[in-house]
Amino acid sequence: LAHGAGGKASRRLIEGLLVPYLNVKELNDAAYVQADQTKIAFTADSFVVNPLRFPGGSIGELAINGTVNDIAMGGAKPLAIVTTLIIEAGLETEILEAEIKAMHEAAEKANVAIVGGDTKVVEHQKADKLFITTAGIGLVDPRVNLSASRVKKGDKIILSGPIGDHGITILFARGDLDLEADIKSDTRSVWPFVSKLINAAAPGLKWMRDPTRGGMATALNELARDAQVAIMLEEEAIKVHPEVRGACEILGLDPMHIANEGQFIAVVSEEYAQDALKAIQQVPGGEQAAIIGEVFESDRHIVLSRSSYGGTRAIDMLVGDPLPRIC
Amino acid sequence: MTTPYRTMTIFTFLPDTAICDDCLKELFDPESKRYLYPYIGCPNCGPRYALMKNVPFERQNTTMADWEMCPSCKEEYENPQNRRYHAELNCCPQCGPNYYLFENGQRVEGEEMFRRVAELLNAGETLLVKNNGGYHLVCDAFNGKAVQVMRNKLGRPRKAFAIMVKDLEAAKEIVHLSEKEEEILLSKRRPILLAKSKNEELSSIVAPNNTDIGLMVPYTGLQHLLFHFGAPRYIVMTSANYPGEPTIHKDDQLTGLMEDFQCAALIGEREIERSVDDTVLKVTKLGAVPFRRSRGYNNLLDIALPSSRPILTVGADLKSTITLVKDQKVVMSHHLGDMTKYGTQLKFERTVKDYLAIHGVDLSETIIGYDLHPEYFTTKFAQTLEGCQHVAVQHHKAHLASILAVKNKLSERVVGIVFDGAGFGEDGEIWGGEIFVGSVQEGFTRHGHLRKASLIGGDAAATYPLQALAGFIGDFDKDLFERLQLPDPFPKALKIKEKNIRTFPTTSVGRLYDAVAALLGFHLDNSFEGEAAIALEYLASQSKVEEVYTFPWTGEELDYRPLFEEMIQSKLKDQSPSVIARGFHRSLAQAVVDVIQSLCEEYDTNYAVLSGGVFHNSLLVSDIFDLLEGSKIEILYDDEVPLGDNCISLGQAAILSATIIE
Ligand SMILES: [Fe+3]
Ligand SMILES: [Mg+2]
Ligand SMILES: [Zn+2]
Ligand SMILES: [Zn+2]
Incomplete structure (x- = not known):
């Protein structure tokens, strides 16, 4: 199995091998469960990251925010999380303790309770230091109706802030690479933004995704495919920190393929787009949100990106580590 | 061929060809019914492929289908005695399409149109002009300001622009032309020819750091008319597109560029079915080889x-x-x-x-x-x-x-040398300095290659020559780097290589060229493909061969380490970069010849083949031919094959x- 990097390969794995055995209608960050009168968003995610600690965050913090964000992407207020830790024998107690603390703090910040969990210790080298799985539930806001099938021509794509911080931070941390001083992971809960967004624009809100592995390019390609539409992005509207852009240039990477842990993409009808944007921008940390593109009709379900000069590029899903191709 | x-x-499909001499004579004959008519043509000349919707080449299968011939044109078309018998695009000012200048919402036609166009160009304005295969952006080539505006707007800071010159005489004033080159310049195919510049002023404007200027002579009636009515003798004529995008060929695609350039457009009413760019070629010892x-x-x-x-x-x-x-x-x-x-x-x-x-x-x-x-x-x-x-x-x-x-040598066994930027290898690595033995029929065996270097940051190494350099000399002695004082991204690239992040093994000679260019002072990015290599050839062309470096063929690989060591020593002794660049070309040529001679002997063949973008370099190629002189080895090449x-x-x-x- 070589499906780790997100994007096309993992999509193929999920759809080809897993979905046929599961009761899944639409592949989203969170699933919905109806409990009497209440609609609940339900999700689980596993976290493996090397190194465990990196500028701006750690695996414990990711494990909380990742699940909180998946719930938020279902238009739901995160309520409770349970967790499983798989610990490699020999891991120092201080390291473990630091991660538990990080989980606790992230949960407090995100206003969600960790209500239970399980711990397994496995033999040395049967795991890499620490794996964390979290599962969570949230209360779906009755005003939202999210589905790729509602996405139509003219809808606007809103991005919550600069992209690529997390993925580049991890890449540098892994190699102990001190190329660019000021990059740190963007890990955070996005629920405060989503909550305000729902208040301001619920009827126009159609689809959300947090662009983690595979980056924005993969999330939007999945949208284009699921909604049977095409997407035109305005390259200049997509914010990238100069340090991240510099790192991408020297590494031959496209920021659109880099993972994020504290950003989300929302598709909002044209009518509600400005209200939605303002609502996000008014939450501290959301100032750089922007409308980055628009949905159009085409029999090719693709993602394009237009720049003022440089023309229009086709943005493909990430296939793994991009190979050199310039002759 | x-x-x-x-x-x-x-x-x-049929090829698009230049206006013929008969039509050209009529174009300027006041007695002719097609006097000054841009869409003049005949069965022997004019566009074909660009206008064809279907085969065979008959009027109803072209974009001329909707234009009906007047009785006089029809008479020519049907008369076997007339030279326009079955001229499928036949038309005249009475019945055919025409040109108009679209400026500030106004339409200007006829001779006034041509005079206005000349006026605009002489005043340093840019113009969109529809030719046979698409639109071109046009301005006075000697007007540095006008060309700079074009560079800024297209995001094309240094890449050469092709120019159109009034005629052969005008061409000879700015470039050196051999007999063969003259012939090609005036051939029916009428390509853009890259020829050795003899006008520094013009070079610095349209083709900085380049030995050559790319030029062509008029190939349509319209282009002849532009010069006839007083357009500057040398005009930039570059396809109307943003880098990498297809050339604009439909009138309704014009608005964006017209707005960006705030310019007028010379629009022809005949529609173009598909955009066809100008061919670009250069004559070297490997023939009149098209780049494009x-x-x-x-x-x-x-x-x-x-x-x-x-x-x-x-x-x-x-x-x-x-x-x-x-x-x-x-x-x-x-x-x-x-x-x-x-x-x-x-x-x-x-x-x-x-x-x-x-x-x-x-x-x-x-x-x-x-x-x-x-x-x-x-x-x-x-x-x-x-x-x-x-x-x-x-x-x-x-x-x-x-x-x-x-x-037609599919079964011939040859020694093949392919030097280019990058191609995917059979071992999953990035190849680009390959040595093969075999035939098309029996298959080629990879017999050797350039010693593996590191491609740091993948394609980023193709953008930043300094980064390519780090991929070649990164393992050298550290205090050498201090003495060389190479700026970023060199030190950054060294770190990436050290951590082995996004670092690929490669045998690319394209990157070797970039690396040598960077060592000798090319510290810019490659703003277009081959920029550093072209600059290196330009630098080398200013010196004679004074030094040759060791670049041994081990039987399996070409080892670049002594080559770099000697070049660096020479540089540290303040040798002129031009001499080192010249020495590099000769050393690479010598290495190629060593490989060819030893493998031709070992495998009992007299044929060698060179391919890959690196061999566009005329200095390298002429060195190889010089070094092979007197040997019985023949290098196979052909004018038709890029x-x-x-x-x-x-x-x-x-x-x-x-x-x-x-
Ligand atoms: Fe190639
Ligand atoms: Mg997730
Ligand atoms: Zn003719
Ligand atoms: Zn007529």
């Missing part, structure tokens, strides 16, 4: 490739062409461009569709060939085609096979034809 279309046995094989070259090749089924091949990704083989006949498309651009992808897909439909090829019977690179757009596209068989072909083997196909990736689809087709047995 080309077959005149009259003798063709299958219906196919396009206008004038859309013809059936004069070769046969045996195959019981049709073959469709889709080439590479940045300079793609497609090739179709049907009934052993071979049609190769024009240059399609950079497949990362969406517009180019559409153009490519349309070309595939056109070629299949127009030649009546059934996809389900067809063998599909594509590059081994899994991430090329063309590869992924080819894999979705419902052909009867899909075959991936290694990039550099396709390079070699293209030349052997046109030389050395760059425009050749890949043809090479793929040759390999499929020779190796697929049912």
Whole structure:
């Protein structure tokens, strides 16, 4: 199995091998469960990251925010999380303790309770230091109706802030690479933004995704495919920190393929787009949100990106580590 | 090499050719009914491919279908005695399309139009002009300010612009022309010729850091009329597109550029069916080789490739062409461009569709060939085609096979040297300095290669020559770096290499060129493909051979380490960069010759083949020929075959034809 990097390969794995055995209608960050009168968003995610600690965050913090964000992407207020830790024998107690603390703090910040969990210790080298799985539930806001099938021509794509911080931070941390001083992971809960967004624009809100592995390019390609539409992005509207852009240039990477842990993409009808944007921008940390593109009709379900000069590029899903191709 | 279309046995596209002498005479004859009429033409001249919607070439299959001939034109068309008998595009000012200048919402026509155009150009304005195969952006080539505006607006800081000159006499004033070059400049195909500049002022404006200037002479009635009415004798004539995008050829695509440039447009009423760029070629010892094989070259090749089924091949990704083989006949498309651009992808897909439909090829019977690179757009596209068989072909083997196909030497055993930027290798690594032995029929064996270097940051190494350099000398002694004082991204790249992040092994000679250019002072980014290599050739051309460096062939690899060590020592002794650059070219040529001589002897052949973009370098090629003088080894080459990736689809087709047995 070589499906780790997100994007096309993992999509193929999920759809080809897993979905046929599961009761899944639409592949989203969170699933919905109806409990009497209440609609609940339900999700689980596993976290493996090397190194465990990196500028701006750690695996414990990711494990909380990742699940909180998946719930938020279902238009739901995160309520409770349970967790499983798989610990490699020999891991120092201080390291473990630091991660538990990080989980606790992230949960407090995100206003969600960790209500239970399980711990397994496995033999040395049967795991890499620490794996964390979290599962969570949230209360779906009755005003939202999210589905790729509602996405139509003219809808606007809103991005919550600069992209690529997390993925580049991890890449540098892994190699102990001190190329660019000021990059740190963007890990955070996005629920405060989503909550305000729902208040301001619920009827126009159609689809959300947090662009983690595979980056924005993969999330939007999945949208284009699921909604049977095409997407035109305005390259200049997509914010990238100069340090991240510099790192991408020297590494031959496209920021659109880099993972994020504290950003989300929302598709909002044209009518509600400005209200939605303002609502996000008014939450501290959301100032750089922007409308980055628009949905159009085409029999090719693709993602394009237009720049003022440089023309229009086709943005493909990430296939793994991009190979050199310039002759 | 080309077959005149009259003798063709299958219906196919016809090449676009320049206005003929008879038509040109009539154009300026006040007695002629087509006096000063831009759309003058005859059965012997004019556009074809760019206007064809279908085959055969008959009026109803072209964009002229909707224009009805007046009685006088019809008379010419039907009279076997008239030289316009069956001139499919026949028309005159009475019945045909015409040109108008669209300026600030106003339409200006007739002679006034031409005078206004000349006025605008002389005043330093930029203009959009519709030619046979698409729009061009035009301005006075000696007007540095006008050209700079064009550079800024197109995001093209340093890449050379082609110019159009009034006539041969004007050409001779700015470039050196051999007899062969004169002939090519005036040939019916009328390409852009890269010729050695003798005008520094002009070079510094249109082609900085470049030995050559790319120029062409008028090939349409309209272009002759521009000069006739007083346009500057030297005008920039560059295809109207943003870098990598297809050239604009429909009038309704004009608004964006007109707004960006705040300029007027000279619009022709005759529609263009598909954009066809100008061909760019250069004469070296390897022939009159097209860099970009396009206008004038859309013809059936004069070769046969045996195959019981049709073959469709889709080439590479940045300079793609497609090739179709049907009934052993071979049609190769024009240059399609950079497949990362969406517009180019559409153009490519349309070309595939056109070629299949127009030649009546059934996809389900067809063998599909594509590059081994899994991430090329063309590869992924080819894999979705419902052909009867899909075959991936290694990039550099396709390079070699293209030349052997046109030389009709599919079974000949040769020593093949392919030097280019990058191609996907059979071991999954990035190749680009490859040495093969074998034939198209029996297959090529990789016998050796440039010693592996590091491609740091993947494609980023192709953008930043300093980064390429770190990939070659990164393992050298650290205090050497301190003495060399190389700026960023060199030290950054060293760190990335050290941590082995996004660092690929490569044998690319393209990157070797970049690395040497960086060592000798080229610290910019490559703002266009080959910029550093072209600058290095320019630098080298200013010196004689004073130093030659050690660049040994071990029998398995060309070891660049002593080469760099000696060049660095020379640089630290303050030797002039120009002498070192010249020495590098000679050393590489010597290495190539050493390989050829030893392998030709070992494998008992007298034939060698050179391909890959690196061999566009005329200094390198002439050094190789000089060093081989007196030997019985023959280097095979041909005017029809590009050395760059425009050749890949043809090479793929040759390999499929020779190796697929049912
Ligand atoms: Fe190549
Ligand atoms: Mg997730
Ligand atoms: Zn003629
Ligand atoms: Zn007429």
